[in-house]
Amino acid sequence: MRAVVQKTLKSSVTSDGVLAGQAGSGLTVLLGVSVKDTDDDVRYLADKIVHLRIFEDDQGKLNHSLLDEGGEMLVISQFTLYGDARHGRRPSYIEAARPEQAEALYNQFVDAVRAFGVPVATGRFRTHMVVSLENDGPVTILLDSQKTF
Template sequence: MRAVVQRVTEASVTVEDETVGQIGHGFLVLLGVGQDDTEADADYLAQKIVGLRVFEDDAGKMNRGLLDVGGELLVVSQFTLWGDCRKGRRPSFVAAAPPEKADPLYQHFVSAARSAGVTVATGRFRAEMQVSLINDGPVTLLLDSRKEF
């Protein structure tokens, strides 16, 4: 499972001119599910992201986590994180999980984050979405449950 995590002051996701998810201060998480991912991958990434200490403390150091600052998550599914661009000009998505596997794992990730005490908003799985954000910092991190990068 892969995630792009952006620290934001606000973020929202829109489907067909309707805002379906919106947060203030926190993380926008673009989440991609791979062929071999399991619930253990979703649990690992949810805990890792909730625990990331990238919010400033009183000394101005990145030392506080999402729960410390009362931050929220906006989680948006994005299978293109599994796009392989090493050959040619058109990405291959064969490593991405099919929707019938990806959706339950995406939902499991959301549930795991909520169980950790975080307010979580979401996009709409398999929908064409427009994502808006104000990146704070900017702080952007790449995470992989298999620790491939």
């Protein structure tokens, strides 16, 4: 799984012109699912994101997590995070999971984050969405559950 995690003051998503979800201060997460992803990737990424220390403490250091802050999360499915544009000009999405697998793991991710007590809003899977957000900091972190260093 890949995630673009953005610390936001507020965020919202509309689908087909209708407000689908919105979150207050917290995180906006663009989430991509690959053909290789499993339940382990869901658990790893949900735990990593809710505990990621990217919120300021009393001294202005990035030392608090979403859980420490009591923040909210907006999660948007984003298969294009697996777009491979190394060859040619049109990205290949061969590494992105098929919609059925992706939606199931996306929903598991949302449930895993909610299990930590985090209020989670979502978009609508397999629709055209317009995402609006106020990036705070800005702080943007890229995570990949399959990446080893």
